[in-house]
Amino acid sequence: MSIKLSICIATRNRGEFIGETLESIAAQCTSSVEIVVLDGASSDNTEQVVRALQNAVPALRYFRQEKNGGVDRDYDAVVGLALGEYCWLMSDDDLLMPGAVDAVMRAIERNYSLIVVNTEIRNLDFSQLIDGNRLSFFEDRIYPPSQLEALFEQVSGHLGYIGAVVIRRDLWGARTREQYYGSYFIHVGVIFQWPLPNDTLVISQPLVSIRFGNTQWRPKEFEIRMIRWTELVSSLSSISPEVRARCYRSEPWRSIKSLMFYRAKGTYDLGDYQRWVKPRLASRWDRSKAYAVACFPGPLANLIGLIYCSFKYHDSTIHYLDMKASRFFIRNWFRQA
Structure with missing residues (x-):
């Protein structure tokens, strides 16, 4: 069966956290879903953690770089390694909530250019809920290409979190990306570079639990x-x-x-x-x-x-x-x- 969804993770020195992230994804994988991890020359045990999981998760593909390219270049590279029709640009320390992959797979069938997922925020060990609805949306929203500015006004702040982005791989590849290297937000530049060819769906149900206070930057x-x-x-x-x-x-x-x-x-x-x-x-x-x-x-x-x-x-x-x-x-x- 062809790959419909590639969950793409660019990582560096996240051995303490990436295993839990991958386990939350692997539990939801089907034959049409893959996980692609690009390691930006980690100096900790990230490689060992990911490779240990590969034995139990055939859908997991791991690539290691000899040199760290930076977050923008590495996310661009991991999308280039993906095989799926869509790419979910997932973070390396947060968790997919139960049913997240199924929700995105259903959305993919409707041929959106972009799917934005809502999130919740929890503390470092996920024991405490801080914000249960980051977007404060209570119904799904659809933005046609003509409403790019409305999408920007209502959702761009949320898109500062890369794990909210599910985008068609061919759309990503067709747009200029190098100019956003070093911005830390290549995905935002790609999305708003010019109007999207098809509609955008914003899923109001939170699908990702963000580990608050763990950013590397x-x-x-x-x-x-x-x-x-x-x-x-x-x-x-x-x-x-x-x-x-x-x-x-x-x-x-x-x-x-x-x-x-x-x-x-x-x-x-x-x-x-x-x-x-x-x-x-x-x-x-x-x-x-x-x-x-x-x-x-x-x-x-x-x-x-x-x-x-x-x-x-x-x-x-x-x-x-x-x-x-x-x-x-x-x-x-x-x-x-």
């Missing part, structure tokens, strides 16, 4: 969220400037509130100011404010952040947990001392 979060994401969004000519402006700031590094937020999280410091913010600010006054935030006492910024996030607003719980994960959170601060 937290030390680079300021660069990724404030600079790379902003540059990517500004490059999307298929989305009007008005829609982009409604969704995201064009120069978020000018916001003292945003800078203080990242300072409280422990991901904005003098190094980030010198490399990313100072060259983008012409005004001496603006530079002095950004510099002052970078020098602001981290533990005090974190305490202010914890107090602010204790008030209820959208994502306040997630932001509060982010503050507790900061190197400036008092418990972490004393542990480092």
